[in-house]
Structures are given as structure tokens and as C-alpha cells.
Amino acid sequence: MKIKKIPIRKCVVTKERFPKKELLRIVKTKEGKVFVDSTGKANGRGAYISLKKSTVTKAKKSKVLNRIFETEIDELIYDEILEYIEKAKDS
Secondary structure, three states: OOOOOOOEEEEOOOOOEEEHHHEEEEEEOOOOOEEEEOOOOOOOEEEEEEOOHHHHHHHHHHOHHHHHHOOOOOHHHHHHHHHHHHHHHHO
């Protein structure tokens, strides 16, 4: 039986490496729209963030997503990330 390779990605805040399923992808499209990509397959430039509230708070404070996407990130994006984390913990 062949062993399936697990894709590894790096959290942009903590710089730790995790399996892709343990991270949340944030995407910026060519049009400049930034959104949470729960599927992990949307077109555009992606950045991965750990599914911990402390990491999201740290990202918001350090404005790391602003630097990566070279644009101002709306507060609603961070709220959406926190909401996604809450839903992920419930299920």
C-alpha cells in the first residue's frame, strides 16, 4: 500500500509548519479582494494562519497580513477568521 504524502504549510504569524488541514488559508485575488478560503483551493495569493485565537490576535496586532498582501486588511477579516475557528472547534 502506498503512503499518502501530507502537504505541509507554514503559518505566516508563528513561522511553524503544520499539515495543511490544520491551517486556514487567507486569499487575495487579482482584483484586490481579501477573504477567508475555507476550501483551500481559491485562486489568488494565499497565506496560511494557525487555528489558534492567540495567533489571530498576534496577526492583527503585528499587521502581518497587511505586509504579505501589501494592502490594508479590514477588521472584518479577522472577525471572520475567529468565527471560523469557533465553528471548527464545535464540530
